[in-house]
Amino acid sequence: xxSLKRLPSPFTLPPTRRHExxxxxxxxxxxxxxxxxxxxxxxxxxxxxxxxxxxLVGGEWTEWGKQARPDRIGMTFMAVNRVSANPExxxxxxxxxxxxxxxxxxxxxPPEMEEKIAPKYGTAREMDRRDQVWIEHAAELxxxxxxxxxxxxxxxxxxxxxxxxxxxxxxFDQFATYLIQAMFLCSDxxxxxxxxxxxGFAEIKSYLAYELFDYNLMCGLLRKRVMANGGGMGVQVDGxxxxxxxxCNEASRGFVGExxxxxxxxxxxxxxxxxxxxxEMARLAAAGARSRFDRHLMTQVVQxxxxxxxxxxxxLSFYLRHCPDREEAAVKLxxxxxxxxxxxxxxxxxxxxxxxxxxxxxxxxxxAIAGGVRILREFWxxxxxxxxxxLDSIGLGxxxxxxxxxxxxF
Amino acid sequence: xxxxxxxxxxxxxxxxxxxxxxxxxxxxxNFGFVTARAVFRVTATxxxxxxxxxxxxxxxxxxxxxxxxxxxxxxxxxxxxxxxxATWKEMVQNIKAHGEADPDHTLNRLCLLGHPFRVHGEDQxxxxxxxxxxxxxQAFIDESAAVETSFA
Numbered sequence: 080x081x082s083l084k085r086l087p088s089p090f091t092l093p094p095t096r097r098h099e100x101x102x103x104x105x106x107x108x109x110x111x112x113x114x115x116x117x118x119x120x121x122x123x124x125x126x127x128x129x130x131x132x133x134x135l136v137g138g139e140w141t142e143w144g145k146q147a148r149p150d151r152i153g154m155t156f157m158a159v160n161r162v163s164a165n166p167e168x169x170x171x172x173x174x175x176x177x178x179x180x181x182x183x184x185x186x187x188x189p190p191e192m193e194e195k196i197a198p199k200y201g202t203a204r205e206m207d208r209r210d211q212v213w214i215e216h217a218a219e220l221x222x223x224x225x226x227x228x229x230x231x232x233x234x235x236x237x238x239x240x241x242x243x244x245x246x247x248x249x250x251f252d253q254f255a256t257y258l259i260q261a262m263f264l265c266s267d268x269x270x271x272x273x274x275x276x277x278x279g280f281a282e283i284k285s286y287l288a289y290e291l292f293d294y295n296l297m298c299g300l301l302r303k304r305v306m307a308n309g310g311g312m313g314v315q316v317d318g319x320x321x322x323x324x325x326x327c328n329e330a331s332r333g334f335v336g337e338x339x340x341x342x343x344x345x346x347x348x349x350x351x352x353x354x355x356x357x358x359e360m361a362r363l364a365a366a367g368a369r370s371r372f373d374r375h376l377m378t379q380v381v382q383x384x385x386x387x388x389x390x391x392x393x394x395l396s397f398y399l400r401h402c403p404d405r406e407e408a409a410v411k412l413x414x415x416x417x418x419x420x421x422x423x424x425x426x427x428x429x430x431x432x433x434x435x436x437x438x439x440x441x442x443x444x445x446x447a448i449a450g451g452v453r454i455l456r457e458f459w460x461x462x463x464x465x466x467x468x469x470l471d472s473i474g475l476g477x478x479x480x481x482x483x484x485x486x487x488x489f
Numbered sequence: 490x491x492x493x494x495x496x497x498x499x500x501x502x503x504x505x506x507x508x509x510x511x512x513x514x515x516x517x518x519n520f521g522f523v524t525a526r527a528v529f530r531v532t533a534t535x536x537x538x539x540x541x542x543x544x545x546x547x548x549x550x551x552x553x554x555x556x557x558x559x560x561x562x563x564x565x566x567x568x569x570x571x572x573x574x575a576t577w578k579e580m581v582q583n584i585k586a587h588g589e590a591d592p593d594h595t596l597n598r599l600c601l602l603g604h605p606f607r608v609h610g611e612d613q614x615x616x617x618x619x620x621x622x623x624x625x626x627q628a629f630i631d632e633s634a635a636v637e638t639s640f641a
Contacts, residue, residue, distance in 0.1 A: 151547035152522045219524065223621065227521035234519060357619035358620060366598045374592060378623055381597070392614045457602050468613030 097252075122163035138145050141183050152226065156282050168279040173207035179279030200337040201474060205275040210401035211342060214393035217282040224289035224386055229296060230378050240308050241370035246446075250439035252371060253313035254364055255301040257433050258380065261357055264320045264385075266294040268327040269349050271334055285391060288440035293383045304376060316433060318426030322419040323348050343408065344415045350391025351473075354421055355466050356427060358384035359435070363458060367451070368441030388469065396473035412475055420482035428462060429488065452489070496532040497581055498539045498574070500555045502638065507550035507628070509632040517548040519623040527619075528561055530571040532610070535641055542566065545622075550629070569610040572599065572606035578640055581633050591633040596627050604613040 111120060121128065122172050135143035142164055150158045160166035165180035176197045178184040188196070197204055214220065229235075243251065273287045305312055311463035326348045330341035359382055395412070402408045427433065434455060435448070442451030463483040470477055495502045510517060517523070523545040531539045542564040544552035556564055572580075576599065585593040592598065598608040610616040619626065 087511055094548075151549075223524075225523065227621070227624075230519070327507075362597055362601060362620070366592075366601045368592070374595070376629075377596065381620050385617050385623075388619060389614060391616055392617075454602070461603075465613060472612050472614045 089104055100203065129134045137402060138338075139185065141181060146285050152222060155222045155287075157222065157322050160218055166313065168209060168213065168277075170209050171294060173204050173277045173279060176203050177278055179281075181281070183280070201334075203277050205340065206272075207277040207279065208340060210398055210403070212276050212280045212283050214283065214390065214397050215394070217280075217286065220390060220393065221282045221286040221289065221385070224286055224293070224390075227382055227386065228289065229300065229383075231296075233299060235300070235375065236372070237307065240372045243369055244444060246439060246444050247369050247456075248308060248310040249313070250436035250445075251332075251364075251368070252310040253432060253436040254304045254440065255305050256313035257316045257319070258361075258437075259298045259301050260316055260319055260358070261353070262294040263300050264323065265349050265353065266291055266298075268323065269345060271331065272345060273343075274338070275334075290387055290390065292388070297380060297383065300376065304373070313436075314432060316430055319430070321426035322422035323353055326415050326419060343395060343412060344475065346391050347412050347415055348419055349407045350387050351395065351469065352416070353468065354387040354391065355469065356423065358388055359458075359462055359465065361432065363437050363455070364440060366454075367437060369440070369443075392473050395475065409475060413477060413480070417480070417482065418454060418476060424483050428483070443452060456487045456489065460485055494637045496626050496641055497536060498577065498641070500541065500542070501551055502633075502636065503529065503541050503543060503553045505636045506629055507553050509635060510629055511549045517625060517628065520628060521622070522547050522623045523591070523622050525568070525622060525626075526566045528556065528564065528566040528569040529638065530569055531574055531577050532571060533573040535574075535577070539629045540569075545625070545629075547597065566610060567618045568608050568610045570600065570606055570608050570619070576605040577601050580630075581638055581640075583632045584631055587599065588634050597623065598632060609621045 096417040129139065144163045147154065147162045149155075150161075163180075163353065168180050173179060174184050174190065174193045174197070175188075179264070184193070199205060199279045204391045206219050242248075270291050273291070275282055276287070278283050278284065288316050327345050330344040332340055334340075358381060361380035363380055365374055368374040368377050399405055399408055399412075438451030438455055439445050441454045442448050442452065463481060463485045466483060467476075467478055467481055495505050524547075527545065527546045529541045529543065530639070531541075538558065538560065540553050540561055542552070542554040542556045542561070543550055561569070580590065580594045581598065585589050590598075596606070599616045600608045608616060608619050
């Protein structure tokens with residue numbers, strides 16, 4: 080056995096800390112500075128600050144005296160917006176972060192100071208225009224996303240889980256592994272964008288947070304399901320994110336620099352196209368699920384993906400109707416679609432690690448896979464048909480150039 | 490009366506389902522709220538094609554009415570679920586027998602291939618409401634397990 084004696088590295092590594100740390104002030108000095116701080120003196124005096132002294136009407140305070148009442152669903156965004164003086168965000172560029180349709184900007188802070196307090200790039204001021212962010216009926220979709228989230232403790236009865244034949248368990252586990260991978264991909268790609276959306280678009284920020292929650296909640300649930308019924312995690316689906324990762328990286332520009340970023344391309348890739356395909360896959364899996372428990376889980380995936388698709392369609396529809404240059408915007412989205420469709424068709428729709436487990440589930444076992452393949456073949460045209468119908472609806476028709484195969488290539 | 494038979498298809502039959510939904514708010518709150526205008530279309534009945542327009546809002550079904558073919562567009566449905574009488578009858582009987590749809594008779598399964606049921610509409614983004622709120626619509630149809638149904 081070779082000696083484990085440590086040899087000197089042939090490389091000279093740079094020091095992890097290039098500079099000497101700044102000398103820290105003595106603790107007594109820090110303590111005295113804080114004690115003498117004007118705010119500390121004011122607190123000691125018992126005086127309340129400006130938040131309490133500003134006039135409730137006409138001062139810094141916003142919308143005093145409002146009494147929103149629950150609507151048919153509960154205390155929703157719609158209920159609050161009904162009494163608000165600013166039920167929708169305006170198109171005025173944001174000057175600060177929290178300051179928005181909900182909170183007034185401070186009169187004493189000049190614009191040049193605001194720019195220093197809240198620089199545009201790298202903060203929630205990056206996306207502060209309606210055409211960049213907003214959707215029709217934002218409040219309703221956001222409440223739906225919250226209301227229709229899976230509540231595992233109340234809605235899932237783990238005791239109802241049914242042991243499956245080994246081939247069916249293996250097929251379900253492989254399909255679940257695919258979904259987990261797909262949802263982590265969506266979560267990672269869309270997550271960082273929320274920090275760039277202004278607080279004035281509270282409904283959208285909430286919606287995107289709920290969508291992230293959907294992905295991560297379902298990943299956890301699917302893994303629990305896989306580990307709880309005698310099976311185990313399946314194999315990774317190579318190439319699942321084909322095109323998606325590249326489009327999202329180009330759109331974000333690594334979230335670095337003072338540059339315009341392309342949120343619509345990300346929404347198109349993740350919400351409209353990818354979630355659209357996941358929706359159809361989940362419908363197939365729900366139809367092929369052999370137990371009530373598994374069917375319930377897949378139906379939740381259907382609902383989640385359909386909602387994500389709805390967000391994507393509304394976002395792009397609003398964007399195309401309100402952006403400064405509709406033609407350029409449409410061209411960019413078409414170019415993204417031109418790249419994504421063939422890659423997703425090849426690496427996602429035709430991936431044997433996705434299709435074969437579905438065929439086993441739909442056929443009723445590995446020995447009956449031919450029946451499952453027949454169902455997949457008959458279902459296949461819906462992948463492109465539903466996708467194209469959605470694009471027609473949002474004003475991005477591409478029936479003349481879509482590269483998702485209309486007929487099954489098998 | 491609970492044990493009085495209600496004929497399928499009829500406005501009364503869908504109203505019976507609506508009544509059961511409306512008296513089980515907690516159950517439907519668990520699924521999430523519904524906002525949909527739906528048409529259930531039963532083709533090839535003895536009386537021809539029958540259409541029933543239903544309005545769902547919150548956790549209730551607020552309206553049930555029969556529509557002529559010509560009235561469907563004015564009703565402005567988000568989606569229409571269409572199937573022939575024989576398939577509807579088989580589904581309703583299956584739900585009665587099992588207390589809820591078995592794997593081969595769920596709405597998703599029956600609509601999967603565009604036959605024997607088909608979900609369609611003018612605008613795909615509105616048709617997608619069917620999938621967004623699928624738990625609620627399945628539970629609504631499953632209410633027929635508690636309705637004594639006679640078939641025309």
